[in-house]
Amino acid sequence: MASTNNRVAPAARVYAFGMCHSAEMIADLSRRAYEYRAQVLRMVYGRKSGHIGGAFSIAEILCCLYFHQMRVDPARAEWPDRDRLVFSKGHACAMLYTMLAHRGYFPVEELETFRALDSRLQGHPEPAKTPGIEAAAGPLGHGVAIGVGMALAARMEKSKRRTYVVLGDGELNSGVIWEGAMVAAKYGLDNLTVIVDYNGVQQSGTTQQIMPTEPIAAKWASFNWHVIEIHGHNVAEILTALDTAHEMHGRPVVIIARTTKGKGVSFMENSPAWHGGVPTGEQFQKALAELEEGARQWSA
């Protein structure tokens, strides 16, 4: 992980870990998820490159992790007992970078350099360049096994730190996911939580067309994981699921979060075309308007 230089004060409010999930907090995080989507939209539109669909589906989940659940400190990015996030579906990193910037790891303005030559914000996460990134991603499938290693290291050091892993649902096609799942269960890693962004779409089609994933809960259960199923755009459900995972004993937990790829923009939702598509000027304006409307619905 790169060191946190050019640090700016966090622009966005953090709800301390453990505090109760007030209606205000839930509304605030929900609203910000839409604002962060708009930010991602601008980045991809600006650079004419990037992955919108899977970034939009994971917005609320990352909001909950970075602004409440995870004990991290941008001022001490290398703090050994920080919680870890492995963002395994690395193509959606425009949303991850947006979270990191708003959490205070680097200036929000730097988001504009996404995917540009000489930028710290690479096309896929690169820990040596970007403060706050724990593991490289891009090639799919690594998250669970890397998370296992992090969780084992925490256990060896008797640290209470937790490891979170975010997967795509198409990513579950990849065998190394299931290798990692077996290892996690063998070692009973209850300090490891995996979240599947279950948006039903992979790159070139729906999971139903390309590689069916159902029965997804039964798969993880048969690999000896505790399974929680939630709506992945419902902040209250996300927060509760993360708490439940936190209290689990003796088993790793997977949260299957039902989401919508391209969430928040009518013409992007559930469409494989927006996995890696770049909007035209007109589409950009329309999408922005929809996202602003989405944010407004959560405003006080």
Place this chain on the structure above:
Amino acid sequence: MASTNNRVAPAARVYAFGMCHSAEMIADLSRRAYEYRAQVLRMVYGRKSGHIGGAFSIAEILCCLYFHQMRVDPARAEWPDRDRLVFSKGHACAMLYTMLAHRGYFPVEELETFRALDSRLQGHPEPAKTPGIEAAAGPLGHGVAIGVGMALAARMEKSKRRTYVVLGDGELNSGVIWEGAMVAAKYGLDNLTVIVDYNGVQQSGTTQQIMPTEPIAAKWASFNWHVIEIHGHNVAEILTALDTAHEMHGRPVVIIARTTKGKGVSFMENSPAWHGGVPTGEQFQKALAELEEGARQWSA
């Protein structure tokens, strides 16, 4: 696959596919499984190299496949419509070679050259050298996905040929197994049958110690396979399961065959030490005596 030169008349009786499973046939195949174990014992003892444990656990299953179920013809080893066997747990190939020799693919005497320099019987199966071998094996995990390709080819050509895949249970640790399992289910490959040699031991310990596999039936079921569980040393059960698999429509079938690693030799059974161990002279004699006794129990 190498061409069948030096062909000899099959020494061993073949029970034509489809014929009823008489008590005599069952006894004969059961007895021969013990004789073939003795053959494997001699090969490994002679060369001081090879894998006895997993060869002994798969004896009855291979007997049923080669001497009844599979439509193959050593005289036409390249016959396009032959059934295919992918022997994925390639380390146990001493038993496979023994079957092939007795089925008539090459002289039984050639078995003595196992693992010797310049031999056609390599340490792990090599299709270019050994008649009757369909796919290289050794590195574990390939069987299911290769079998999928074979089954897809058969379907494209509207051929009734079937594909059988033999896996180890430790082999199920490997992610590519589950990748292949997903693809098979996606394409509803009912012409594909996988047999898991479920002997509960892998290389350096029991599966319970090294990588627990339970609940194994639930795993395959959650990957949308039809699961049959049998005793893998019971010829009658094996034959029935293969018939059931044959009649399945729309889904691939996995037969979980409970077996004993090192089956037939008291001091080898269930012991990881005999995964790749080589017997001393004394152990060899004792093992041979036990196997001969095992064969006698099935003699008329």
Place this chain on the structure above:
Amino acid sequence: MERLILNPSPGVTLMRKAYGEALVELGHAREDVVVLSADVQSSDFSCMFEAAFPERFINVGIAEPALVDVAVGLANGGKVPIANTFGFLFATRALEMVRTHLAFSGANVKLAAAYAGLSDSFDGPTHQTIADLAILRSLPNMAVVVPADARAVRRLLPQVAAWNGPVYFRLCRNELPDIFGEDYQPEIGKAVMLMPGQDATIIACGVMVGIALEAARRLAQEGIHARVVEIHTIKPLDTEMVVHCARETGALVTAEEHSIVGGLGGAVAECLGESYPVPLERVGVRDTFTESGPYEDLLRKYGLSSDAIVDATRRAMARKPSAAPIEVQSMCG
């Protein structure tokens, strides 16, 4: 050589589109061709084959090891499978399958390696492929073929399918200048002399062929006559041509969209060492990962430019025993 190379280049063609079209044409010509993808057919344009021959198209999902193994099974059934995904995934994620079943067992599977070199430029170093030639070339029995423009793709793909054994066919994601004319008739395993010259030889593959021609034209303006040779087949290497050029020109430069370690430059270095040692300069990525950005910018920043080739040619020539003695810094590493 008018109709061998086009000067100036009349335009650019999206290589993956040329590939998709050639694949469909191949599908019409050969019924035994089956195409496989691992959920990136919209990226590499094998989706064009899917549209034309849905019953001969298989999608295994995001599972590259299975992609290769399924192809191996199809080859066992007499098919000619063409497996498609990003080059780096064949060269790394699925490499054991490639080694065991293609290189070792000889399964007649073709790997169409999309997005190779730096051409997946914005996705960054995890998706770029700067070591695939070195890796694939290290496997016995693999053929490794790198087309340089759209015409080359069209003319080489049927040969890839007809080749008796496994082939790694390395493709670029982007628009490339059309460089070859009507008379370009590449043959797997045979180098192609594109431009004569006696002062040095520039050996190039892929996107670097056009850039090498540009470099040679610039050098010609200074009175330096560099020969340009295309080696589209990295393995089996046309060693005769390499030795021939070493003898005749006494100094070699290789240019590839790949690390300087182990690829075309490595193959030529090995050949020279064992046959006819002359000064060799390797133009390529200097054993480092690169970054995200526009393709052209990346090529320039990481030394894959006509400037770099011009400099390398001068350096190689200066190192000829006949040349005036100058101190040349070692750049090997």
Place this chain on the structure above:
Amino acid sequence: MERLILNPSPGVTLMRKAYGEALVELGHAREDVVVLSADVQSSDFSCMFEAAFPERFINVGIAEPALVDVAVGLANGGKVPIANTFGFLFATRALEMVRTHLAFSGANVKLAAAYAGLSDSFDGPTHQTIADLAILRSLPNMAVVVPADARAVRRLLPQVAAWNGPVYFRLCRNELPDIFGEDYQPEIGKAVMLMPGQDATIIACGVMVGIALEAARRLAQEGIHARVVEIHTIKPLDTEMVVHCARETGALVTAEEHSIVGGLGGAVAECLGESYPVPLERVGVRDTFTESGPYEDLLRKYGLSSDAIVDATRRAMARKPSAAPIEVQSMCG
């Protein structure tokens, strides 16, 4: 050089046993070392560490991609993970993990590559590893280290652990002659001159070091004085030593338990081409898969013998420009 090399060799040591013991010693010296296996700890003797430090030993089962990724996660937590499995599995099955997280991201993971070269002789070509040096060397930032005897294992392993970044440590399965004496103090990245000589230089690694010494002694009896240099670090290569020997002896031979493509021979060929071109002969497996059989028989049959080195040395010397002109057949491929 009495105490640098032992002549005659006083005996043989099982390298994997030496490795297991060195691993336990390392475990005592460093609390941050964690050892991982993929169900072959009884083969590679990392089970000795398991017995001594069960709480610092992790077994992921037969899952080599996960093996490397779990190690990557441990490294993120400040551990120094040493992952153990067969060399071919790191170099192929788990290569994408190695490339993405070790080479690219710099994860401080050490790969102990058991059963390398032809040493898993009876298991045959699927388990042997003749391309791992080429493959690992093609990745930026990887260190590639090949010890030649038990003492080398003991002295190099702590350096592997202390090296700032990923290392591929290539180990032999079998008994090897003890060749190094007390004074052997290898340092990662530095070649070791083992025997003086001006007529040619033999550069060797691993099991071929002892065989190279034997070849040099035989040549000496004919009045040919071949220098013998051990290059235990294939990457980063000690290019200074290579160039120095090229200048001083004018002809080089490489000897490795690996394909002649891309490994030690490839690295030396690249260095010579770009620095000081002299005749180079590569002794190694000639770009083919081998077979099952006794280790010694395989080494002999596939040209990894002192005979082969003696012949290669004569050929290289004959090709010096100063030598009487003879027709030398190209052997590059």
